Amino acid sequence: MTTSVSPLSRLGHNLRQTLGNILIPILAILTSLVVVAGVIALSGANPLEGFMGLWDGAFGDGDAVANTIIKTTPYIFAGLALTIAFRGGMFNIGVEGQFFVGSIIATLIGYALRLPPVIHLIVAILGGAIGGGLWGAIPGWLKARTGANEVITTIMTNYIILRIINWLISPNGGPMRNPARPLPQTPEVYPTAYLPWIDFSKINFPWVNLSWLASATGSLHWGSILALIMAVIVFVLLWRTILGFEIRTVGISPTAARYAGVNVERTMVTTMALSGAMAGIGGAVQVLALTHYFSTGFNVGYGFDSIAVAMLGGLHPAGVVLAAVLFGAMDAGATIMQMRTGVPIDIVTIIQGLVLMFVAADLIVRQIYRIRVKPADGTTPVSATVQTAGESG
């Protein structure tokens, strides 16, 4: 009786479910834009012009698009790091610090070691991953061993790493300082560790010819491709591996996970280590591709802003990539917007904050648009995004 459902209606069901999953994020974005339009209007500028400026700055021409992609990349890494952690039930606020650990270790390997080209790069990125992973594993281990709340401990590890790094690169005798400069920054890494630009004139697949993109050479680096590969890897990890099954089980119900034979404590530590490693790779990529050295004030905030990216992306890698593009585009377009219309760059921060609020408190959005909360039998609708997105994987 009930089991005889036609494949067609099954497809329709899946389609509706997917639509349902992306409906809330889209409405959250729209609502944020409407609110911000009000704010811009109050400040005396024309909201429409402001948004047009933002759009042109992000997608107006080839350079703008390249800039958007560059700005998107760190959001993808950090968003993926948070996706792993949140799926595993770990509220990792420490991505910011793990990102920095990745940067600083990659920098150290980049200027302190002499290795052949490609190998140097790979070692530097791996070093960043391992550093971020270990730094993330500490709060995971504390939670597994003592039950210490990871929100608190990751905030603390953020402070700790910040102080350590300030000391490391301090011009007054920091062990990683650049002796040639009176500023808090490290020496430059050797070119063997550079993450190269994509040379479009050299990419010639037999089936597509990308040489027409040759002019874009020098504006996009391989880190963006790595980010996309990582998104696929995270998807496979979470939904196609034994470990991913265990991470998600622990994330939803530690008691059921224990019953199922999962080593809950070990999984918590692993989850945090993987999350930290992903953040670490993000940090390494920023240094090795863009600045080639580490200094204070560079790359601040990705760990925190990406909480919004991960939530907006429904804790699904594909969603995270899309949400990261949105945030990257806003970062990229903000300057043009300010130059053209006088709308201050900070408006972008407001939009990003509002998006996070509307996604996290999706009940607000549901109420505004009269979307009925579906009361899942027996489960508390803590966060519908966390519970429903991508379960069908």
Next chain:
Amino acid sequence: MAEQQLALRVEDVTKRFPGVLANNDINFDLEKGEIHALLGENGAGKTTLMNIIYGLYKPDDGKITINGEEVVLHDPNDAIRRGIGMVHQHFMLVPVMTVTENVMLGNEKTTTNFLHMLAPLDRKRIAREITQLADQHNLKVDPSAYVRDLPVGTQQRVEIIKALHRGAEILILDEPTAVLTPQEADELFDIMRSLTQKGKSIIFITHKLKEVLAIADRITVLRGGQVVGSAIPSETSEHELASMMVGRDVLLEVEKSEAMPGDVVLDVTDLIAEDDLGHQVVRGVSFEVRAGEILGVAGVQGNGQREMVEALTGLRRAVGGHITLLGENITRSQPRHITDIGSAHVPEDRHKHGLVLPFTVADNLVLNAYHVEPFSKQFFVNRAAIDANADRLVQEFDVRTPSIETPASSLSGGNQQKTIVARELSHATVKLLIVNQPTRGLDVGSIEFIHKRIVQARDNGVAVLLISAELDEIMGLADRIAVMYSGRIVATVPAEGADRNRLGLLMAGAEVSSEINTLM
């Protein structure tokens, strides 16, 4: 009957879920002062209909009349305001709050009206009112206890008190007796009778036909989302009701041959375990289960059964004693190791342990085996094998679900239970089967099937440890019966010729005398 005597009337109600027609043109009414029993298979649509009456779901079609007035219920608050109270099949309590806080939740009273929302909560008053209600209706509960520390049976009492406290006139009880012992159920029936005498009306859902015949004034039967019949207790029988529900004849007794016990599979000596509060609740339990036999543990809930089973399955660390499974000491083993040696476990609490509710039915069906072939290879899970397994088990165990991709949370309670039982009974290399309340919430047809499968496992040489609050289930299935009281096994008797009354007395803690020892 006169229209104004109807407390509730439901006309032509239809409700669709993705892939299921849960309620199909249902007509149902409830007279004032009546106990109206609602019967039906797992997934027939009983809970859905009740959720509609309680304002949790909006019907796609149809109309609801309360006390002669047509109403549209937007949410449970609407329903509560109109005097409807519901005790859900799966409790809706907040585990980290006390009984008092749970009762006042959504109905908070403050000590003063000054600064209304900010004034201190009047916990004392509520606690007093709870004690009053509890005394009145014999619902023993400690208002200051934390809900997460209470056994399932007590949590249910809290739910009933909560509904009464809000002045419910129409009380919906969705399978309230599933978690109660026979004595507790009798007490509940007394409460229900006294409530109806005071003019309250009750909709009572159960799968236990005896109860229906004992307490209901009227009976309505659902099947496949439709009303398929109604009856009056004095004019019907268990068999008639059973076949009306399931659409075929049902065997209410278990058919089984003599047990052929083999080697000892599980050997427990002097097991001691504590509950979450650190109280010793398993106090020196010893028994053995042999291959090819069913040992039934009878006992009123809360006498240490839960902790004992958790210790046996590695979910709880034993404080003392020895547990040996197939010759291996597993007293300190992890759950995974115990499973891998060859044990399967149907847990008592299906939501806490048995299922990952947001996961699909397919994933839940491999919760105990996702890490071994064929469901995974090296690091990767094998979706095709997982789906094939799900297709097979859903068919075999008749789990009513729109698809194997449906999250377990949207299955009916009985079908959630069937999912767990299917998973554990189909475990490939099982030598020991521990089943704790295996048929809780199942309809008579499904119970018949699961019982058959348990006996079949026994006949295949599996050692079965059955824990059940249903004396009928124990007496029907077990080959030997151990009675557990206050953390001890007070007697072990052969099921053949076991005396119901004596078992009942032992379960209630009657003094263990030498006379009983001769029975052993």
